[in-house]
Structure formats: structure tokens, C-alpha cells
Amino acid sequence: MISVVIPTYNEEKYLPKTLQSILNGTLIPDEIVIVDDQSEDRTREIAEEYGARIITVDKRNIGYARKVGFESAKGNLLVSASADIVVDKHWLEELVRPLDEWDLVYGSIYLQNPDWIERNFEVFLNEFAEVLWKMGIIWASGDNFALSKSFYWKIGGMRPLQTGEDIDLIRRAKKYGKVFYNKRAKVYTSRRRIEAWGKWKYFLFHFNNFLKLNFGGQPEQKYEPIR
Secondary structure, rough: OEEEEEEOHHHHHHHHHHHHHHOOOOOOOOOOEEEEOOOOHHHHHHHHHOEEEEEEEEOHHHHHHHHHHHHHOOOOOOEEEEEEEEEEHHHHHHHHHHOOOEEEEEEEEEEEEOOHHHHHHHHHHHHHHHHHHHHOOOOOOOEEEEEEHHHHHOOOOOOOOOOOHHHHHHHHHHHHHHHHEEEEEEEEEHHHHHHHHHHHHHHHHHHHHHHHHHOOOOOOOOOOOOO
């Protein structure tokens, strides 16, 4: 049984496309768990319309929301996604199929409607992510990874970090099992944070977090919601 976990906060603009793309896939999850952080728009109503199960929290902490969702999920396979992505139709199939051999699988991240600079940069990043994986270094996102629930508990579960909860979990997974990067498991995330921050700040923030999490530092503590 497959459970897709999606944290939400005021996601009425993006959530319908996210859920529809998941339900249009070649493999459909057995449940979609929406962990909603006290949304003030139609997020919960939209989730209900698409048949998702809703859990409400009040933390403004995405790591905590993912933790609650994973630990409340009914499935034996846990999939992490986000509310502002559109997934490739083969996404879920490509993400969970390798779990027969690997303990955790993470996929590639692209942008929705990128400009030419972003298009070339994202191609480079996703190819580079494969090189890093072979070197034992993780460039990943909570938008796109999967593991079994038994392995989730084996590695100590999700830590409720404000940022970097994804790389933190995957790095711990490497200590106890086998981690695989499958670039064919594709998701397309919104540009909303780039539009709000600009390309340079966006890149520096995530690159800084990547360095801290992979080389012993503490992740950024502030990550304001952009809606």
C-alpha cells in the first residue's frame, strides 16, 4: 500500500494541479495524506474533493508536518511530495519500483515554466545530483522521495526541522541502508519562491543548506511561507 504525504498551508492555487497530476499517473497511490497547517483558504475543501485524507496541525513547520503525515500514513510505502508540484505521469512508478532493491529512493526536480537560464541550470543540477549521489553526497528535496515505513522507523523517523528535513533524513538513511537517485522520477515545482526572492537568493539559500547538511552544519532556521 502506497501513501503520498503532502504538507499544506494556503495551497488553493496549486493543490488541484498537484493532486490531479498524481491521480493521472501510471501508478495511483492507495491514499493521499494532506497535513494541513491551519490553512485560511480552500485547501482542505480541495483536498476533500480529490479524496485525500486530511490531518490538521498548528506548527508552521514543514518537517513536523511531514513527520506527522508519515507516522499517520496507512501505507507500508511512504512517499514525500509537496503541494505546489506537478508530477510526471510515470513519477510514482519510477519512485517506488526500485524499493524492491533499495531502501530509499529520491528523484529529480525541475521547474514549471522555466526561463532559458533556469532550464539549462536545472538540467545541469539533475545530472550533477547523480554524480553527487555516486560520491555519497545528497542533493534532494522533500518534493520527491520514497521509503518503506519499516525503514523509516529503523532510521529514527523524520526530525521536525524548519528546513533541510529531507536531506537530513536521506543522509541518515545512508548509514543504515542503500539510497538510490532515480532521475527518471520527475516532479516539476512552482517558481513562486524564485519570483519572490530572485534567482540569486534562491540558489544561495538552498546551496548553503546543502553544504551545511552534507558537511556537518545546522540547517537554516527560518523559511517563511511564500504564497
